Amino acid sequence: MTILVKIADLDLSGKTVLIREDYNVPIKDGVVTSDVRIRATLPTLTQALEAGAKIILVSHLGRPVAGEYDEAFSLAPVAKSLSDFLEIDVPLIKDWTNGIDMTDHQVVLCENVRFEKGETKNDDELARKMGQLCQVYINDAFATAHRAQASTHGVAKYAAISAAGPLLINELKALTKALREPATPLLAIVGGAKVSSKLTILETLSEKVDQLIVGGGIVNTFLKAAGYEVGKSLYEADLVEVASRLMKQAEANGCEIPLPIDVICGKEFDEETPAVTKAISDVEADDMIMDVGPETSQQLNKMIAQANTIVWNGPLGVFEFEQFSQGTRSLAKAIAESSAYSIAGGGDTIAAISKFNIEDKISYISTGGGAFLEFLEGKKLPAIEILEEAARAWEAMERAREL
Ligand code: AMP
Secondary structure: OOOOOEHHHOOOOOOEEEEEOOOOOOEEOOEEOOOHHHHHHHHHHHHHHHOOOEEEEEOOOOOOOOOOOOHHHOOHHHHHHHHHHHOOOOOEEOOOOOOOOOOOOOEEEEOOHHHOOOOOOOOHHHHHHHHHOOOEEEEOOHHHOOOOOHHHHHHHHHOOEEEEOHHHHHHHHHHHHHHOOOOOOEEEEEOOOOOHHHHHHHHHHHHHOOEEEEOOHHHHHHHHHOOOOOOOOOOOHHHHHHHHHHHHHHHHOOOEOOOOOEEEEEOOOOOOOOOEEEEHHHOOOOOEEEEEOHHHHHHHHHHHHHOOEEEEEOOOOOOOOHHHOHHHHHHHHHHHHOOOEEEEOOHHHHHHHHHOOOHHHOOEEOOOHHHHHHHHOOOOOHHHHHHHHHHHHHHHHHHHHHO
């Protein structure tokens, strides 16, 4: 596991701490409609407050134009929600980059960091200003860890001490357990629309896992590569060769990529089109494959039952249309019933998990869409890398102090 400085390692008494959280929450008519992300941060805030810190909170919300205030992207509803949860006034600070007057044990929320010019460009000057606001910088926002921005990366160059918050550490621990130190057999499911958007993940996982279940539009490209008729199904002609190579490589690595034996087809891509179950060899030129069939589901369920670690990203079919949701539903149920350590992430996967009501049956649901996928790809996340550098510097400083 990565070495990072944690809140518990530090003496925060009387210190000003800048915490980067992820308060990118859904808001309607000025009210937060899902406070899951806000509630998730409360233990971090309580821990820092109990340690005697003054807290400056920084987050982005949506994608506003840099340099322009826009009420639609204001964090005011988040400040209100935080005040309610913490039962203290959490003021929203509009102009904060040049300094904030704070009292002991206070919590303030800075207005949307993406209103600041330079945030998304990881501008050094903005990062320096943020670093100077605090004595300790804590990054607790895993979902933004794949982006090198001023509040997720640059600031760590200028803050005296940079540490990782508990939410970020939990997420890293869960992902590391699943991917870097998995209990085997390790099984991954990569579904969704296109091979092209998940090519690196497929490459990385095919070298690492014991079984790789490909699903959704992705499997159609693999079926084509294996010589099957896929009719009008979504597939990527220019990636058939790649799919073929991946299957060969996987086989050479002892990784199994099972292909469906039966599928559910429609004639049109819509909610009304009748669903017809067919053996894979019976797919016709005007068919669209939109789900796996029941026999395939049974076969996949057996594999899932034998796995000890399961990593899941992407649906097995067009699960938004009821008649093509059985494959993803059956998969979700099998994962829910399995005793394996299971980890899932990505927007559509989380939607499927909540549609099939298995939230509490997955060992860990990753909060980070892009960051989760990049971790699966085996990439180093820039926000984590800089915290590791900071931890090495901090350790050296502590050692020197002990001498
Ligand atoms: P992604 O964002 O890559 O995870 O893709 C998720 C989307 O893929 C969902 O909206 C699904 O409806 C879609 N999808 C899954 N299976 C298929 C399929 N066989 N044909 C077309 N789209 C699909």
